[in-house]
Amino acid sequence: MDRLKLFDAEYKFMEIIWEHEPINSTQLTKICEERLGWKKSTTYTMLRKLAKRGILQNENTIVTALVKQEEVQKYESEVFLEKNFAGSLPSFLAAFLQDKKLTKEEAEEIQKMIQEATK
Numbered sequence: 001m002d003r004l005k006l007f008d009a010e011y012k013f014m015e016i017i018w019e020h021e022p023i024n025s026t027q028l029t030k031i032c033e034e035r036l037g038w039k040k041s042t043t044y045t046m047l048r049k050l051a052k053r054g055i056l057q058n059e060n061t062i063v064t065a066l067v068k069q070e071e072v073q074k075y076e077s078e079v080f081l082e083k084n085f086a087g088s089l090p091s092f093l094a095a096f097l098q099d100k101k102l103t104k105e106e107a108e109e110i111q112k113m114i115q116e117a118t119k
Contacts, residue, residue, distance in 0.1 A: 003053055003054060003055070004067060004071060004072050004075040004076075005075070005076075005079070006055070006072055006076075009036075009046070010046065010049075010050065010055075011072070012035075012036060013032065013036070013043075013046050013050070014050070014055065014056070014065065014069070014072070015069070016028065016031050016032065016035065016036075017063055017064075017065050018065055018068075018069045021063065021064045021065055022062045022063065022064045023062070023063050023064075024061055024062060024063070025043075025044075025047065025058055025061045025062070025063050026061065028043060028047075028063055029043040029044070047063065054066055054067075055067055
């Protein structure tokens with residue numbers, strides 16, 4: 001599961017891929033230059049690194065993700081929860097909501113999620 005750990009620059013790079021896939025690697029370098037300020041060599045270095053880790057593939061200059069954004073988000077959320085709140089979702093929610101007020105819609109959406117998770 002550690003293969004799903006992405007550093008900030010890797011995640012920003014993958015967001016571009018998730019948004020545009022399948023994407024030609026030449027087009028990807030242009031977008032990375034615009035959004036991230038990267039040179040072509042930086043983009044290709046990141047492509048090779050993440051392909052080696054099995055996060056994406058670059059076949060015939062077409063780049064696609066091998067993992068979904070939701071998988072990475074789930075992994076990162078679980079790691080954050082474990083590291084900062086001993087895996088306790090109620091502790092996280094108590095800390096997060098300490099000085100916040102939920103809208104009625106937000107509260108209903110959270111209640112719906114809880115009902116779905118407890119089925």
